[in-house]
Amino acid sequence: MAERGGGAWKRDIVRLLQRRDRRSVQAYNKLLEKSYLLGARKLQVESLPLQTELPARSVLDSAQMLECLKRSYEEQIVELQRINEELTCEMIERSTTLKAKKTALEEQRSRLASVSAQFYDLEATRQQLKGQVDELSRQNAAVKAECDNLREHYWLQDMEFRRAAERGLELLKSIMRMKVEAAEHRNEKNERVKQGRLSKELKKATRRPIGTEREPEERKEEEQKMSGAAVPEQEVREKPRRRPFRSASVTSMALSRYVDAFKGLFDFRLKRGNSHGGPSEDHYCCLPSCVATCLPSLVSDTKEAHLSEINAVTFSPNSGLVATGGTDRLVRLWSVAGGRLEHVQTLEGATGGITSLDFDPSGSHLLGASYNNVTQLWRIGDSKCREILTGHADKVTAAKFRSIRHQAVTGSRDRTVKEWDLCKGRCSRTINVFSYCNDIACCDTVIISGHHDKMIRFWDSRGPGCTQVIPEEGRVTSLSISPDHMQLLSCSRDNTLKVIDLRTHNVRQVFRAEGFKCGSDWTKAAFSPDTSYALVGSADGTLFLWNTETGSLERTLAAVHGSPVNAVAWAPSGLYIVSVDQCKKLALWT
Structure with a gap:
């Protein structure tokens, strides 16, 4: 379709040029006719005065009139020849211009053919690039869809990670809670054991007969018990029992001192065990600082x-x-x-x-x-x-x-x-x-x-x-x-x-x-x-x-x-x- 259309407009251009040539030839012929008619009119105009003047100039000789007419006709012929030469030169110039335009037309046709070939090549390249753009658009859409899927997967994974972190935090809290409960249970068990041991010691102490007047050795023994030192049961058994009776005041004093000693020991261990957690916002330890700075030079x-x-x-x-x-x-x-x-x-x-x-x-x-x-x-x-x-x-x-x-x-x-x-x-x-x-x-x-x-x-x-x-x-x-x-x-x-x-x-x-x-x-x-x-x-x-x-x-x-x-x-x-x-x-x- 493109080649058929290209040949049609070329034929139209040739047809227009031919029509222009015919018009120029016709114009040239009309110009010649006008020149002849102009010469004839001039003769008629010149003949009319002569005809009017003939009766007035009857005295003139007919030979002179003919000579004048001859000269005038010769001048008209010369003028017509000059006009003919000018028209001939103009026709030659126009024919030369026509040839040059024909040459230019041929050049334009050849150039048009090369441009048409380039146009067809560029059109083919454009179609190829358009196909590549379409392919890249499809690939971009696929990559975008994959990116959206990955982003959605990332958000899902992030949400799962956050849930897992929350579960881990809850598990950590539950473990810490279980540890605290275990520690409390252990402390209660230790307390029961200590209370049982304390009650046994108190029962043993109440069974021992102690006199109202204490010997120096008994005073030392009581002082050791007051300071929290444990007395072996064998030494207690080896103590001399001087008096078979003891007073109520001495017994109550000994009981109170035993209770205070064990209670102090138990409270100290509880404090030592609870001091492990410490405050939540502890500071970093201070590092030693520089005393004197060396100035850099190189x-x-x-x-x-x-x-x-x-x-x-x-x-x-x-x-x-x-x-x-x-x-x-x-x-x-x-x-x-x-x-x-x-x-x-x-x-x-x-x-x-x-x-x-x-x-x-x-x-x-x-x-x-x-x-x-x-x-x-x-x-x-x-x-x-x-x-x-x-x-x-x-x-x-x-x-x-x-x-x-x-x-x-x-x-x-x-x-x-x-x-x-x-x-x-x-x-x-x-x-x-x-x-x-x-x-x-x-x-x-x-x-x-x-x-x-x-x-x-x-x-x-x-x-x-x-x-x-x-x-x-x-x-x-x-x-x-x-x-x-x-x-x-x-x-x-x-x-x-x-x-x-x-x-x-x-x-x-x-x-x-x-x-x-x-x-x-x-x-x-x-x-x-x-x-x-x-x-x-x-x-x-x-x-x-x-x-x-x-x-x-x-x-x-x-x-x-x-x-x-x-x-x-x-x-x-x-x-x-x-x-x-x-x-x-x-x-x-x-």
Whole structure:
């Protein structure tokens, strides 16, 4: 159909060109006729004056008239020849133009043929691509259906897991209840045994004849019984019985002393047995702190630690391990020995880019916040993720352990701060804030949060609301609390660091330096272990070190990082610092 249609319009074009040629020839013939008619009219017009003038000019000779007519006719013939030549030239030009247009028409036809061939090829390609698109659409629909099935299966499995966790918790509670009942039953049995033994001892004591006047040996014996010492039955039998009678007062006194002694012993054992549970919120033991910090001066080792940007770095409490986390969804542990970094382990299970890392005070667990709205808990030595804390609606930007065991705090871009019970794996409290949180610091009962609206807020874990607000000049990017919980170091986007006294909530020091520029909203600063120095990385890769006592810039460390430094950490021992940047580099300074 396409070829038939193409030949028809070509024939139409040829027919139109032929019609145009015929019209041009006809126009040319009409032009010639008009030229002849024009010449004849001119002759008639010229003859009329001559005819009118003949009677007036009768005196003229007929020969002269003929000569004049001849000349006029010759001039007309010359004029007609000139017009004929012009028309001939015009016809030649038009024929040349016609030939050129025929040539152009042939070129257009050939070009049209090639374009038609390209069109057919492109149409075939389009049909092929359309088939591929349809196939991909079917595959995408199948993959989407499979993804929906997997998501539904995941939710079902998650619900089953939660039910299993609840059943496990109920079983644990029932086991604990059974243990408590067994312990109570055992205590009751022990009490009955002790009461029976006590009654036997009392019966034996009542059978013994004791005189009213006691000998020194009997006094010693009674004193031993009063102190809780057991007297062997053989010694009792060997005692000399001096007097066959005893008074009622002495008997009642002996009975009361026996009862008091056994009752005290029984109460002591009950207290010792019940003291095993202890309080539910026990604190971590305090580790020895650094006395004096060594100022870093050179780089002892560098590593390309991750596949992409590194956001978080922290030391373990014993300064033996360094944990790093980045946008490549990896958490890596590095050993620090002899000024060298050695890769120890990669923790698995992270489902999003890491934004924050924190060791618990015992160094046995690591807490990590990530881009996919969750916080994950790992146990050191076990690469598998042990707990996933879900509940935030946006990226989790900070995660910190508290000084109370099995409790943590997280901050998120969803404008909430959450407290977590790590034993139960659930949120115990949610704090709603007007701005999203960039970092968190924790004391014993106080939670400190730094926000995008240039505010530092203080929250009491025992109360419902905010207890204190400290304004900043820029967006708060980092909070670091001193080991003695007396000072707070904040970093903000106005390129300043501030030291805040937590007792008075006043700013003690403000650190600025030429060349220092906060590189991002997650740039982290750190105190030294003895709180004598403040350390932070700049957007040009330089580390700035200030003295917190004098407020002066102590030194700058450069020529290692070629990109903005995201985070720094100071070893609790005071011997090392580490820094990470946006170009995957981890540096150890000594």
